[in-house]
Amino acid sequence: VADTDADPTSRRPAGELEADVLAALWAHTEPASANDVQAALGRPLAYTTVATILVRLCEKGMVRRVRAGRGYLYQPVVNESDHLTGQIRRVLARAGDQSAALQGLVDSLSPDEEAQLLAMLHDRRDDEGATEAEPR
Amino acid sequence: MIVVPLAVAMALTGPLAVRRVSQPAHASMRPQWNAIGLVSAMVVVGAGTVGALATVAWPVAARIGFVASLGRWSSGQVGRYAPVPIGVSAVAALLGVAVLTRMAAVISRELRGVWAAERGPAGEQLIVIDDPVPFAHSVYGWGWRPDRLVVSSGLLQSLDDHEREAVLAHERAHLRNHHAVFRLVAALAVAANPLQRRCRRELDFQLERWADERAAHVTSRSVTARAVGRTALAQARMMRSMTSGSALALDGSSVPARVGALLDPPPDRGWRDLGCYLLVILVSGALLLVGVAYAESFVDILQRAR
Numbered sequence: 001v002a003d004t005d006a007d008p009t010s011r012r013p014a015g016e017l018e019a020d021v022l023a024a025l026w027a028h029t030e031p032a033s034a035n036d037v038q039a040a041l042g043r044p045l046a047y048t049t050v051a052t053i054l055v056r057l058c059e060k061g062m063v064r065r066v067r068a069g070r071g072y073l074y075q076p077v078v079n080e081s082d083h084l085t086g087q088i089r090r091v092l093a094r095a096g097d098q099s100a101a102l103q104g105l106v107d108s109l110s111p112d113e114e115a116q117l118l119a120m121l122h123d124r125r126d127d128e129g130a131t132e133a134e135p136r
Numbered sequence: 137m138i139v140v141p142l143a144v145a146m147a148l149t150g151p152l153a154v155r156r157v158s159q160p161a162h163a164s165m166r167p168q169w170n171a172i173g174l175v176s177a178m179v180v181v182g183a184g185t186v187g188a189l190a191t192v193a194w195p196v197a198a199r200i201g202f203v204a205s206l207g208r209w210s211s212g213q214v215g216r217y218a219p220v221p222i223g224v225s226a227v228a229a230l231l232g233v234a235v236l237t238r239m240a241a242v243i244s245r246e247l248r249g250v251w252a253a254e255r256g257p258a259g260e261q262l263i264v265i266d267d268p269v270p271f272a273h274s275v276y277g278w279g280w281r282p283d284r285l286v287v288s289s290g291l292l293q294s295l296d297d298h299e300r301e302a303v304l305a306h307e308r309a310h311l312r313n314h315h316a317v318f319r320l321v322a323a324l325a326v327a328a329n330p331l332q333r334r335c336r337r338e339l340d341f342q343l344e345r346w347a348d349e350r351a352a353h354v355t356s357r358s359v360t361a362r363a364v365g366r367t368a369l370a371q372a373r374m375m376r377s378m379t380s381g382s383a384l385a386l387d388g389s390s391v392p393a394r395v396g397a398l399l400d401p402p403p404d405r406g407w408r409d410l411g412c413y414l415l416v417i418l419v420s421g422a423l424l425l426v427g428v429a430y431a432e433s434f435v436d437i438l439q440r441a442r
């Protein structure tokens with residue numbers, strides 16, 4: 001498999017590539033082609049590698065494949081809700097007490113901190129080019 | 137009799153010293169060295185506290201009939217030779233039992249968590265939770281269960297491609313660098329000496345900074361800063377809409393400090409600056425050794441009490 005990983009110093013295990021592809025697919029709100037996924041990945045990865053990983057994710061039931069014209073579009077599979085709450089519960093149980101877990105999962109900013117953070121990020125925005133400042 | 141003030145001094149000043157020392161260190165020192173220094177100092181202080189309690193509490197334990205029969209000394213005689221009043225020993229023994237219970241609780245909670253995680257192929261696995269609240273979390277498998285990244289769809293959809301990569305790199309850094317081990321050890325040290333609770337918060341901050349620096353290495357400092365900052369802002373907005381305005385401000389977020397550090401040049405002071413932590417470790421360690429040396433004389437006392 002032609003793996004054109006740009007950075008040879010960082011060897012990436014197979015699980016990591018799968019995670020990257022799955023994350024890219026989730027970020028794409030519509031069904032995506034292998035090309036879309038390839039373009040969304042942070043580092044250059046061969047098309048064949050991306051396609052292989054997508055097939056593997058399909059086999060694992062984490063991704064659904066639909067025919068579209070001559071090719072395929074891929075879509076992440078949403079797990080059943082009870083399974084999900086189970087996962088979250090496990091994460092919470094692992095983090096120990098509930099308040100710490102909540103803190104670990106979601107950060108609570110005071111209004112002051114929020115303003116401070118916005119200012120810090122805004123100052124940087126000028127030399128970054130315009131991506132939308134507000135998270136959706 | 138000198139043990140008692142020594143033990144108390146050790147238990148009270150250790151955590152203060154660790155915190156004192158970590159404060160000026162954290163700005164310019166690489167977070168990994170900060171974390172290693174902090175956790176080592178916490179362990180020594182924790183072990184010292186347990187040692188100090190044992191040093192004061194042993195006459196009570198030695199009086200328990202069963203223990204006395206095991207060691208074949210007379211439980212009545214022990215009291216006569218004990219260097220500390222029995223009341224003081226009893227208090228220390230109670231504290232010791234509380235410490236051991238807390239430590240057992242910490243370990244069992246961690247074990248239950250790992251036990252509850254599903255088995256699966258070794259290596260990393262990404263679990264996406266379809267939830268609008270943006271969050272990311274890593275679950276360490278202790279080499280026994282697979283390591284997991286748990287990320288919400290809300291997070292993945294609110295970040296751009298580079299920011300997403302930064303968040304994944306951040307969570308991966310927690311797993312790769314075994315931060316769960318640091319957290320467990322710190323939790324045990326806090327169980328041994330609850331005064332170290334603030335030190336643990338400092339350690340948590342350093343671990344986040346460590347993971348941020350790794351993510352910045354994979355992507356860039358500004359991308360990582362934006363990913364961390366925007367995630368926190370989106371979370372704050374969500375939480376406010378969910379709790380209808382009354383946000384639960386716990387005790388200040390560490391995010392502004394993390395973003396600020398990422399926007400500054402990278403920290404460059406390395407392990408050479410561990411000296412401050414080393415000082416705490418040496419002083420606490422010396423007290424611990426005094427305790428151990430003193431414990432030798434208990435053996436003599438118990439011999440005499442036969």
